[in-house]
Structures are given as C-alpha cells and as structure tokens.
Amino acid sequence: MSLYEPIESTDSRRHLQLRSPVTLETTGELICASREDVAAAINRARAAQPAWAATSMKERSAIVERALKIVLAKQDQIIDTVVEETGKARTDAMSMEIFSVADQLCYYAKNAEKFLKPHKRKVHGLLGLMKQLRIVYKPLGVVGLITPWNGPFVLVMNQACQAVLAGNTVVAKGSEVTPYSAKLAEDIFREAGLPEGVLQVLLGDGETGAAIVRGGVDKVSFTGSVATGRKVAMASAEQLIPCTLELGGNDAMIVCADADLDRAADGAWVGSCMNTGHYCCGTERIYVVKEVYDEFLKLVLEKGKALRQGSQHGWDEDVGAVFWDRQMAIIEAHVEDARAKGASILMGGRRNPDLAGLYYEPTVITEVDNSMDIMVLETFGPVLCIQKVDSEEEALQLANDSEFGLNGNVWTQDKEKGYRLAAAIDTGSCSVNDMALSYGIPAAPFGGRKNSGLGQVNGKKGLRGYCHEMPIVIDRFGGKMQNGYPYSTKSAEGMRKLMDLLWVKTPLGKWMS
Structure with a gap:
C-alpha cells in the first residue's frame, strides 16, 4: 500500500490520495499543480520581484523576525502537521522543524544586511592607485526551490528565507509525501507581511517540480536524491542557470x-x-x-x-x-x-x-x-x-x-x-x-563532495549564492587613458620597462600587492 496513490479526477490535474505512515489510514487528497499552474506562479513571481528587490534590507529582515515569532507561537500546529505527514518522533519535529528554523530565521534576519551590503575591495598594484573596486550583491530574480520529505518545513523555510532576504522571489515545491508541512512556510511568511507573489509554495509531485526547473527561473536550489539531482543539473546546464544540489549521503x-x-x-x-x-x-x-x-x-x-x-x-x-x-x-x-x-x-x-x-x-x-x-x-x-x-x-x-x-x-x-x-x-x-x-549551524557553509552534491548553502556564502556578485570599477582621477589608442612601439616599450621594474629588477610589484 503506497502512502500516495493516483486517483481519478474530473479535471486535468493529477490527484493523489494520501495516507498516514503511522496508521496507513487515508488522510486526504492532494491536487498537483499543473504545468500551467507553475507557469502562472513563475509569472507572478517575476512581476513581484522588482518591487521586492527595491525594499530595504531592514524591511525584509523585519518580516523574517515576525515570521520567527509566528513559528514559535504556532509551533504545536507545525509539529502536529509534520508528525501527521511523516510519523517522525515529536522531539525530532521540535528540534529540526522548530528550533532549527527559529535559529536560522534569527541568524539571517540579524546578519543579512551585513553579508549583502555593498563594499569596497582593495585593488592591488599600480592599478590600485588609479581605480576603485566596489562589490554589489544583486538578486538573481526568481528562484526555484525543490525540497524533500525528510525535513518538510525546515528545508523550505531556511532556503526561502535566504533567497527572499537577498531580494529574490521564490517558487517552491515540497514533496508529495509531505505537501502541507511545506505549504506552512508560505502561510507563515504571508502572515508575517511578505507581499503576494514573493514566496509561493506549490503542491505537487515530480512533474510539478520538473515544470519549475524548466519553467524559466533564474536559479534552482534542490535537495533530494542523486538521480533526480543529476536531472536538475542537466536541465540547469541546458538553460545556463546556476543550481545548488544537496543530495544523498553515506x-x-x-x-x-x-x-x-x-x-x-x-x-x-x-x-x-x-x-x-x-x-x-x-x-x-x-x-x-x-x-x-x-x-x-x-x-x-x-x-x-x-x-x-x-x-x-x-x-x-x-x-x-x-x-x-x-x-x-x-x-x-x-x-x-x-x-x-x-x-x-x-x-x-x-x-x-x-x-x-x-x-x-x-x-x-x-x-x-x-x-x-x-x-x-x-x-x-x-x-x-x-x-x-x-x-x-x-x-x-x-x-x-x-x-x-x-x-x-x-x-x-x-x-x-x-x-x-x-x-x-x-x-x-x-x-x-x-x-x-x-x-x-547557520554560519557553516553546507554542501557535499562527490555524489553528495554541488555547491553550498547556508552562511554568508549560501546567502550570497542567491545573488550575482557584481564588481564595479570606478576611475579615481580621470584624464587621458594610459592604454588608449593609438598603440605605438614607444608605449609597448614603456610597458615592458614597467614590468621589469615591478617584477624583475625590484620587489616593487610584490610590495604593492
């Protein structure tokens, strides 16, 4: 007896009958989002993203802080939902799905502004006398988030929190085994004040997830099996979009x-x-x-x-x-x-x-x-x-x-x-x-080697992974371009002498690095 079985329906969507792993009794019916539903969700996310990216980090962090308070206030409801769908021990549900989520929300609300704040970076050598380098973290756009059944609430909350704090909108899908635990993430963030379209958690199966991956998102964050992870990687490569894959372990x-x-x-x-x-x-x-x-x-x-x-x-x-x-x-x-x-x-x-x-x-x-x-x-x-x-x-x-x-x-x-x-x-x-x-530990970058995954999530690196790290080079003083046209033998000889001075005859280049 399967925990979810296809059942007949009167519409074009796939319908699944769900069962409890604890009693094997029927617990409800899941209506899977279709390819058209996914496309509509991505369009809503795309429309909502510019306004969301224009909000201040203080506004975004305030929403995350409110979400933290809602999680703690509704922890019994969250635990009940997770346990009903998974059958996990209640203490495991509290530690993984409540404590861990609360800790991560607190951490990112406090540190996101610092991690994503534009900053100057030193330019080494002679070029540093003439140029200034600034780094800006720009959101990627719409993130597709696919999460599994073993941490159905925490894995949506944690990754969605990072993505939206970075200025992205998110279209997510939890497992068909645990759909309503995943859906709680959208409900909680909406109650915390997240604007419509910024986080959408769709109910569905593998076909729904595949539609998200192939639906025109700007990044995919996937947690699941090695076999499915390979398919996500191939789809991402074909579209030239980044992906992070957190896969199996032994x-x-x-x-x-x-x-x-x-x-x-x-x-x-x-x-x-x-x-x-x-x-x-x-x-x-x-x-x-x-x-x-x-x-x-x-x-x-x-x-x-x-x-x-x-x-x-x-x-x-x-x-x-x-x-x-x-x-x-x-x-x-x-x-x-x-x-x-x-x-x-x-x-x-x-x-x-x-x-x-x-x-x-x-x-x-x-x-x-x-x-x-x-x-x-x-x-x-x-x-x-x-x-x-x-x-x-x-x-x-x-x-x-x-x-x-x-x-x-x-x-x-x-x-x-x-x-x-x-x-x-x-x-x-x-x-x-x-x-x-x-x-x-939110500060620790998390990811696998070999068949266990690709890329890392969490911490400063994970949060920045939802951004394009954009370097902007600014000229300090103006004036004539030193490397401009017309080229000449004289300018080439001058460059050769400069290189000798920097790296052959003196340690000047090393000193200036």
Whole structure:
C-alpha cells in the first residue's frame, strides 16, 4: 500500500490520495499543480520581484523576525502537521522543524544586511592607485526551490528565507509525501507581511517540480536524491542557470581508541536514528578500532534496549515511523542483502510487529563490509552498521572509500587528532565528538563532495549564492587613458620597462600587492 496513490479526477490535474505512515489510514487528497499552474506562479513571481528587490534590507529582515515569532507561537500546529505527514518522533519535529528554523530565521534576519551590503575591495598594484573596486550583491530574480520529505518545513523555510532576504522571489515545491508541512512556510511568511507573489509554495509531485526547473527561473536550489539531482543539473546546464544540489549521503563515524565510549555510543544511536535515520547527514557506517570495539558494541546494545517506538509514547517516543513506504522497501532490501552476505543482525532487523504503521525497529548490524549494499549505498533508516578496524588509518581509508561525501564524525579525546582526522575525510563537513551538526549551524557553509552534491548553502556564502556578485570599477582621477589608442612601439616599450621594474629588477610589484 503506497502512502500516495493516483486517483481519478474530473479535471486535468493529477490527484493523489494520501495516507498516514503511522496508521496507513487515508488522510486526504492532494491536487498537483499543473504545468500551467507553475507557469502562472513563475509569472507572478517575476512581476513581484522588482518591487521586492527595491525594499530595504531592514524591511525584509523585519518580516523574517515576525515570521520567527509566528513559528514559535504556532509551533504545536507545525509539529502536529509534520508528525501527521511523516510519523517522525515529536522531539525530532521540535528540534529540526522548530528550533532549527527559529535559529536560522534569527541568524539571517540579524546578519543579512551585513553579508549583502555593498563594499569596497582593495585593488592591488599600480592599478590600485588609479581605480576603485566596489562589490554589489544583486538578486538573481526568481528562484526555484525543490525540497524533500525528510525535513518538510525546515528545508523550505531556511532556503526561502535566504533567497527572499537577498531580494529574490521564490517558487517552491515540497514533496508529495509531505505537501502541507511545506505549504506552512508560505502561510507563515504571508502572515508575517511578505507581499503576494514573493514566496509561493506549490503542491505537487515530480512533474510539478520538473515544470519549475524548466519553467524559466533564474536559479534552482534542490535537495533530494542523486538521480533526480543529476536531472536538475542537466536541465540547469541546458538553460545556463546556476543550481545548488544537496543530495544523498553515506556518512562515516570513526571511533578512536581514546574516545569517550559512553558518549560515542550515544552519538552512534542519535547520529543513525534521529529523524528515523531520514536525514542526509545520518551516520550510516561506523568504524571502531579493535582495542575498544567490544566495549563500544556492548554499550551500543545496552543503550538500544531502552529506545521507545510508536506514537503511543507521545513526547517520549525516540524513533518514529519510516516516512515513506518506498524508503521502507529500500531499508528492508539493504538489511536483507547484508544478512544474505554474512552480516550479523544483533538487534532489530525487521518491521516492528507490534505497530500497524511503517515502523522499522532500531537495528544493529556487525560483520559488515563493502560487498554489501548497506555499506556503499544510502539506506536512510534507523540502522547502525558497525565494522571493526585495525587502526585509525584503516578507518580513514574506509571512510573515504565511498561515492558519497556529505558529512562525517570523529570520536577522540585528543581534539587535535580529531581535527586532523576530520580534515582528512573527503566530505563536505565533519564533526568531532558529536553527530552531524553542520546544517544546524547557520554560519557553516553546507554542501557535499562527490555524489553528495554541488555547491553550498547556508552562511554568508549560501546567502550570497542567491545573488550575482557584481564588481564595479570606478576611475579615481580621470584624464587621458594610459592604454588608449593609438598603440605605438614607444608605449609597448614603456610597458615592458614597467614590468621589469615591478617584477624583475625590484620587489616593487610584490610590495604593492
């Protein structure tokens, strides 16, 4: 039984019947925006963009600050909507969809003006005596934003906030699995005073998203699968528009011999099972040096016994439902492939037989290696795969032996060693003595290496990524152009002597740089 199924309709739009991952009961009907609906939304965004770009940063930031207050005032409604559509644990909904959103809104409202303020930049060498360089950050225009089902509210709010603060208008689409969680972003920003047409969140499926990508927007920000990300990249290249792609992950955890094992075991569970394991920076491979392997595994298994699953636990639930039946199929296939190839399932390894919905038991697997799908592909579920290694060097080699490179974490009480190992991991970001935190720190640019993505979002770099960084060169003094026509042998010889003076006979050029 699928969580969304096509149903007959009397109009030209696609209609989907939605179901709850917690109960599998019907929850409503989704009417997907058509290609014509997308075109109309982009036209509205295009018409609204010049006036929005003309507003002051103080006006824009004030709207974001009001949105922050609305999020906090309506947090229970937001959590209820997200949990109804995803089945995630309520605490995961609060931390990811409320706290993280509030923190990001606060950060960008406070810092956007500073990050995007026009500024002077020094011109080096002799040219600096005659020219002045100013940098202006100009909005790109209309941004297409495509977000997935695992963070249905936070991923729209965060990227839309950055795009509109930069002076763009946004046409967004959340997943068909979680459409109304995404739609909340438009409702909240409109209530905060965002003008009509500046942020539109459309309801729809993959065809709706494709229409946005191909609909004439000026940039695409996409979060989702590698396969779809490639299609977005190709469409963007054909249109010569920029895109950022935040794609899959298969993040590694390295446990050194001197790690605080109790904390590391806690980190393994949270890193692997937070949000039911449905986040791109989830820990999927755990490499433990042989000296502490047995003790670490013992602690993991002891702590796993206390985990609670099921909506009947309310705020005390630790691991929620699998958000999508298609993801459940992937989790089950990867675990069964590992089992068939000789892995040991020490805990879980099956659907929870006591719950009616899409619940997969928190799972611990050992005796794993890279012949198994679960170690080389993205599983995106509440599964801990633990592999014994002879040394930290072997752990680092295995961590880098992946087509993915989004995040990772290293556990050691020697912070300098942790820093060196983290820097050596070929990944977009890394944490030391904690699970993946980089997306939750707004100042940190976030993006992946290899198949995990293209470009970076968040922080100063992410905000500026929604702009064209335009250099303006201004002549200081006027007068005759030194390099003007007519050219002559005399002027060429003068240039040659100047280059000798700057970079051959004296260190003058280096001094002036």
